[in-house]
Amino acid sequence: MIKNITVIDAVKTVNEALKIDKNAALIYIERVRIVEDRVILSEKIWLPKSRYQDFIGLEPEDFENLLYPFYYKKCGQFVSSAVEMLFFISNHIDPYLDNTKQENLVKVCRVAKNLEGDPIEYRESYGLAEKFSYEVNII
Numbered sequence: 213m214i215k216n217i218t219v220i221d222a223v224k225t226v227n228e229a230l231k232i233d234k235n236a237a238l239i240y241i242e243r244v245r246i247v248e249d250r251v252i253l254s255e256k257i258w259l260p261k262s263r264y265q266d267f268i269g270l271e272p273e274d275f276e277n278l279l280y281p282f283y284y285k286k287c288g289q290f291v292s293s294a295v296e297m298l299f300f301i302s303n304h305i306d307p308y309l310d311n312t313k314q315e316n317l318v319k320v321c322r323v324a325k326n327l328e329g330d331p332i333e334y335r336e337s338y339g340l341a342e343k344f345s346y347e348v349n350i351i
């Protein structure tokens with residue numbers, strides 16, 4: 213479920229990960245995954261504004277559940293691969309996970325790429341480390 217979408221100014225580390233101009237504006241999305249009425253995953257997603265112009269003006273309820281097919285349908289951006297790094301972190305409060313500072317979290321950083329190998333999405337996903345399991349199948 214999309215909670216927020218907005219256009220923001222450049223973020224140095226994100227723009228570097230996306231390999232775009234250091235001053236290029238971004239589209240920022242907050243999304244959660246809910247199971248049995250509990251948020252189990254909180255995501256922060258940054259997209260190059262130049263590639264996703266058609267998202268400007270959309271409301272959270274306009275988004276479909278699966279983002280990658282939606283990226284292609286609305287903006288012609290096809291995700292063909294992704295590179296992820298996984299971390300266990302502490303001392304981080306997530307506004308959607310309802311966690312304490314003492315609870316360990318899993319943080320997954322993903323750079324999704326198009327067929328040419330260009331980064332077209334940077335994402336940070338957070339979940340509680342307790343009972344953590346992870347599976348990805350991007351086809």
